[in-house]
Amino acid sequence: MTVDYLIELFSKLFDSPFVSFILAVSIAGIPLFVLMALNATVAVYVERKVSAFMMDRIGPMGQGPGLHAGPWGVLQTIADAVKLLIKEDTIPSSADKLLFKVAPFIIFIGAFLGIAVLPFSSVIQVVDINIGVFYIIAVGSVGVHGIVMAGWASNNKWSLYGAMRSAAQIISYEIPAGLSIIVPIMMTSTMNLQSMIEFQSGSIWGILPNWIIFNNPFSFLAFFIFFISAVAETNRTPFDIPEAESELVAGWMTEYSGFRWAVFFLSEYANMFVVSGLAAAGFLGGWLSPIPGLFNSPIWGLFWFFSKIIFLIFVMMWFRWTFPRLRVDQLMHVCWKVFIPIAMLNIFGVGIWKLIIG
Amino acid sequence: MADITFWFISALTIISAFFVVSSKSLLYSAYSLLVTFLGITALYVFLWADFLAVVQVVVYVGGILVLIIFGIMLTNKISSVNISHTSVQKGVGAVVVLGFLGALGYVMISTPWIQLPNSEPLETTRSIGRLLMIDYLLPFEAASFLLLGALIGATTLSRKDD
Incomplete structure (x- = not known):
C-alpha cells in the first residue's frame, strides 16, 4: 500500500488531481508523523527506565496514594511533553533570529524524510523507490545543516563548537556507514528495500534465517560497522561529543528551550528509528520472521519489523549507559583508521565471495 | 499538478540562486545555496533521474556545502569581512554575458533533443552501473585516479613538516 496506490484510488473518486494528491499524501503522511511522535514519547520513558535499571535504580515511579507519575511511572513521559510544550521559548538577544528559528525545522525534515521509504511490511510502505x-x-546528511545552523545562530561559543564537532562527526561516519551498506547492495544487486528483504527469505542449513548478517563473514562484520557508525551519526553516547555536557554545556542545543528543543529531541529519536530501520532491512531481514517459513504474513511482518527496530533502539540505549564518551581524536581515529579500511576490505571480500560461492 | 510543481520548483531554484549572489552575508549565501541544490535535486526527479538526484544530495548538500560552511565558520572574524557587490568592468562583463547567453541559446535551439517517453524507466541504477563499469571503464578509472592524486596532493600541501 504505497502513496501511488492511494493516488490512483482517489483519482477514481475525485475529478481534481490536486485533491486526490493532497488526500493521499495526508493519509500516508499523518500516520508517519504520529508514529514519530509516539516513538519519541515511548522512547523517552523507556530510556529513563532502561538507564534506571542499568544503574540499579527504579526510575520514575508512582508513589503513594497520589500516584503522581502513574503506576510504573508511565505518566512521566506525558509530564515531560507537557513541561516542554508550556516552557518559555527564549531566543538570545544576540542570536541570528531567522536561522535560529529555521534550524529545528531543517533537522526535523532531515529526520522525517528517511522514514517515508521504510518498508514496514511487504504491503505497507509509504513510498517504494x-x-x-x-x-x-x-x-540523513540534510540534518547536518540544521545542526550547524543552530550552532551558528545561537551566537555562543559552546554551540558553535558543538555544531562543528557534530558536522565533522556526521560527515566522517557517513563514509563507513555508506561503505558497509554497499555489502547488502552487492549481495542482493538492488537498492530497493523490498527486493532486498525478499532476497533474504529462506534459510541457511534449515536453521538460521537467510539474513544478510548470517550470509558470510564479511557481511557479519559489515553489520557491526554499519550499526556503530549509525549510532555515531545520531550523535548518541558514546559518540555524543557534540553535546558533551561536561565540556560544552549541551553543545549546539545550549540556547534552545521549549518547543524548539522538543523538536530536536523528536528528531534524535526519529533518526534512531530510521537508522535502526535501515539496519533491520539491510542486514536483519526486515519484515521476515526469524523462524524461517513461519509467521510470515504481512501483519506478522509489521510485528517483526517493529520488533527488530525496537531491539536495535534498545541496544543504542544499552550503549549509552555502558560506554564512556570518546575523545575527539579517538573518535576520528576509530572512523578513519579502523572502520574505513575494514569497510573497504569488506567490499572486496564480498565481491570475491559472490564470485566464488554465489 | 505536475506543471504547477515544476514551475514552483524552478522559481524557487532561480530565486535562491539569485539570493546566493546578492546576499550581504556569506552564511546566508551558503544556506540559500542549500535551497538551490535541493531545487536542482527536485528537477532531476522530474527528469526521472532518481539516482542522479540522490547523488546530488549526497555530494553537494552532504559534502560540498558542508565544507563551504566549515570554511566560512573557520574564517577568523567572519562578521567583519566586507563583501562587495559593486560591479567592475561592466562593459566587458555585459559583452561576455551576452556572448555566453547567445552561445547557450544557439546550442539549445539547434540541438536535436531526444524526447524520452514521459514514463518511469524501470531501473536507472542498473544501466548507469553497466555504462560506468563496462562501456566507460577507462574514463571512470582515469577520473578516480585524478581525484586520488588531488587528495594526496592536498594532504601533502597542508602538512607543515615531515
Missing part, C-alpha cells in the same frame, strides 16, 4: 537505501543515506 528503486534506490531506497541510497535515499536514506542521502537525506
Whole structure:
C-alpha cells in the first residue's frame, strides 16, 4: 500500500488531481508523523527506565496514594511533553533570529524524510523507490545543516563548537556507514528495500534465517560497522561529543528551550528509528520472521519489523549507559583508521565471495 | 499538478540562486545555496533521474556545502569581512554575458533533443552501473585516479613538516 496506490484510488473518486494528491499524501503522511511522535514519547520513558535499571535504580515511579507519575511511572513521559510544550521559548538577544528559528525545522525534515521509504511490511510502505537505501543515506546528511545552523545562530561559543564537532562527526561516519551498506547492495544487486528483504527469505542449513548478517563473514562484520557508525551519526553516547555536557554545556542545543528543543529531541529519536530501520532491512531481514517459513504474513511482518527496530533502539540505549564518551581524536581515529579500511576490505571480500560461492 | 510543481520548483531554484549572489552575508549565501541544490535535486526527479538526484544530495548538500560552511565558520572574524557587490568592468562583463547567453541559446535551439517517453524507466541504477563499469571503464578509472592524486596532493600541501 504505497502513496501511488492511494493516488490512483482517489483519482477514481475525485475529478481534481490536486485533491486526490493532497488526500493521499495526508493519509500516508499523518500516520508517519504520529508514529514519530509516539516513538519519541515511548522512547523517552523507556530510556529513563532502561538507564534506571542499568544503574540499579527504579526510575520514575508512582508513589503513594497520589500516584503522581502513574503506576510504573508511565505518566512521566506525558509530564515531560507537557513541561516542554508550556516552557518559555527564549531566543538570545544576540542570536541570528531567522536561522535560529529555521534550524529545528531543517533537522526535523532531515529526520522525517528517511522514514517515508521504510518498508514496514511487504504491503505497507509509504513510498517504494528503486534506490531506497541510497535515499536514506542521502537525506540523513540534510540534518547536518540544521545542526550547524543552530550552532551558528545561537551566537555562543559552546554551540558553535558543538555544531562543528557534530558536522565533522556526521560527515566522517557517513563514509563507513555508506561503505558497509554497499555489502547488502552487492549481495542482493538492488537498492530497493523490498527486493532486498525478499532476497533474504529462506534459510541457511534449515536453521538460521537467510539474513544478510548470517550470509558470510564479511557481511557479519559489515553489520557491526554499519550499526556503530549509525549510532555515531545520531550523535548518541558514546559518540555524543557534540553535546558533551561536561565540556560544552549541551553543545549546539545550549540556547534552545521549549518547543524548539522538543523538536530536536523528536528528531534524535526519529533518526534512531530510521537508522535502526535501515539496519533491520539491510542486514536483519526486515519484515521476515526469524523462524524461517513461519509467521510470515504481512501483519506478522509489521510485528517483526517493529520488533527488530525496537531491539536495535534498545541496544543504542544499552550503549549509552555502558560506554564512556570518546575523545575527539579517538573518535576520528576509530572512523578513519579502523572502520574505513575494514569497510573497504569488506567490499572486496564480498565481491570475491559472490564470485566464488554465489 | 505536475506543471504547477515544476514551475514552483524552478522559481524557487532561480530565486535562491539569485539570493546566493546578492546576499550581504556569506552564511546566508551558503544556506540559500542549500535551497538551490535541493531545487536542482527536485528537477532531476522530474527528469526521472532518481539516482542522479540522490547523488546530488549526497555530494553537494552532504559534502560540498558542508565544507563551504566549515570554511566560512573557520574564517577568523567572519562578521567583519566586507563583501562587495559593486560591479567592475561592466562593459566587458555585459559583452561576455551576452556572448555566453547567445552561445547557450544557439546550442539549445539547434540541438536535436531526444524526447524520452514521459514514463518511469524501470531501473536507472542498473544501466548507469553497466555504462560506468563496462562501456566507460577507462574514463571512470582515469577520473578516480585524478581525484586520488588531488587528495594526496592536498594532504601533502597542508602538512607543515615531515
